[in-house]
Amino acid sequence: MKIIDWYILKRFLVTFFFTLLILIPIAIAIDIAEKIDNFLENPDLGFYQVVDEYYKNFIIYYANTFMPLALFIAVILFTSKLSNNTEIIAITNAKVSFTRFLYPYFIGATLVTLLSLVMNHFVVPESSKVRKAFELEYIKKNRKNEMRFVTDFSLQLTDTTYIYIRNFNTESNSGYDFTSEVYDGLKLKSKLVSDNFRYNVKDSNFVLLNWRLRVIDNKKDSISSGSKIDTVFNFTPKDLIYKSALSQEMPSGELYDFIELSRKRGVKNLNTYLVEFHKRTSLPLASYILTIIAVALAFRKRRGGTGINLAIGIGMMFIYVFFLKISEVLGAVAGVNSLLYVWVPNILFGCIAIYLYLNARK
Incomplete structure (x- = not known):
């Protein structure tokens, strides 16, 4: 120079x-x-x-x-x-x-x-x-209280599995009105419903309370229920928080991974x-x-x-x-x-x- x-x-x-x-x-x-x-x-x-x-x-x-x-x-x-x-x-x-x-x-x-x-x-x-x-x-x-709760949340976990949550508290890791549906094409194969549920951080699983499971078969449907069951799903409360958090808070690598994961889960508008x-x-x-x-x-x-x-x-x-x-x-x-x-x-x-x-x- x-x-x-x-x-x-x-x-x-x-x-x-x-x-x-x-x-x-x-x-x-x-x-x-x-x-x-x-x-x-x-x-x-x-x-x-x-x-x-x-x-x-x-x-x-x-x-x-x-x-x-x-x-x-x-x-x-x-x-x-x-x-x-x-x-x-x-x-x-x-x-x-x-x-x-x-x-x-x-x-x-x-x-x-x-x-x-x-x-x-x-x-x-x-x-x-x-x-x-x-x-x-x-x-x-006031905004803090809004960020604490996730309402009317839906997510596609796999090509065949969908979940729906009416309300979830991100501080207590608990919520109510949980539904998981499994499809074969357009045909519903099973539906799991729970009145209340919570995420167990220590064991990385979900505890469903007052649950009901219906398995749909061509010959005969089966219905089972119980007061409590431990189960595992392919998501964590972190995935719910992302939906209510601002994208500006994610580093680019984390933001890119979230976009790709959301695409695989069938989220329509990213x-x-x-x-x-x-x-x-x-x-x-x-x-x-x-x-x-x-x-x-x-x-x-x-x-x-x-x-x-x-x-x-x-x-x-x-x-x-x-x-x-x-x-x-x-x-x-x-x-x-x-x-x-x-x-x-x-x-x-x-x-x-x-x-x-x-x-x-x-």
């Missing part, structure tokens, strides 16, 4: 982290103003616990969320400054092409992309578990989980697209200077976020290609980036 490359790369990274450090305290200040009453309502909640369990993970989440915005603003700011100081004119007079000029930008975008990928796939999900557990305990107490899984890769890779757009906008000196470039850039960034949110909602609808919808904002802005790149080369 040449001296000018190191100069641009250093300015790129310094401005990026400086912009990020400006945005995060603003988010913290707004959040404190909104939640200060909740903190004061809990006298046993100490300052260290709030910082360690909540705001440390709050910073991790929002630092990752603000990365594309901070990158975009940073590139526009220091590139506009290079342009206003006629430094870019000196670079172009030295026969440096626009493509060659982008090299240090792409190195910086690559570093940000790698950091964002690691954050999205591994760090943020683990951090979100702690932050959301804190929120359920001290801020969203697009909410697929959107989250694909977004963890598509959003970091958008750094390259946003970098090209930002450089192309700020490459030439404009009347109005940095202000007009920043206004155009922030406007485009909000449009990108708007398309991103729309694509997430549409991608979660059953029957659509979630991967395509997640990548639609990148495809659209990628076309804009190509147009601006070709125009800037001239």
Whole structure:
């Protein structure tokens, strides 16, 4: 790398982290103003616990969320400054092409992309578990009661076995109105019903209370019942909790395994989980697209200077976020290609980036 490359790369990274450090305290200040009453309502909640369990993970989440915005603003700011100081004119007079000029930008975008990928796939999900557990305990107490119970739950265990649960308490590992049905094609072969049941963690089995079993045969049906029976099923309470937990709390490996397991069990709509899984890769890779757009906008000196470039850039960034949110909602609808919808904002802005790149080369 040449001296000018190191100069641009250093300015790129310094401005990026400086912009990020400006945005995060603003988010913290707004959040404190909104939640200060909740903190004061809990006298046993100490300052260290709030910082360690909540705001440390709050910073991790929002630092990752603000990365594309901070990158975009940073590139526009220091590139506009290079342009206003006629430094870019000196670079172009030295026969440096626009493509060659982008090299240090792409190195910086690559570093940000790698950091964002690691954050999205591994760090943020683990951090979100702690932050959301804190929120359920001290801020969203009503939501905690909702998360405690799983209601009207159905699951396909194998190609022939289905279970239905009316209500299940994830804290006590107990529930009521349990049904297990075994089919041969469309024909019901057996049906097991239990008024109450609980999961035995020590033995990894289920205890069914007041159970009734009907086995259907072509010649003669048989019915048996009892007050208590121990049995084993191909699921655990963890599978029930997943249905009520947020996909953002699962690391990518765990999320992928859950999606594959759910597919085998015949769960029809997994697009909410697929959107989250694909977004963890598509959003970091958008750094390259946003970098090209930002450089192309700020490459030439404009009347109005940095202000007009920043206004155009922030406007485009909000449009990108708007398309991103729309694509997430549409991608979660059953029957659509979630991967395509997640990548639609990148495809659209990628076309804009190509147009601006070709125009800037001239």
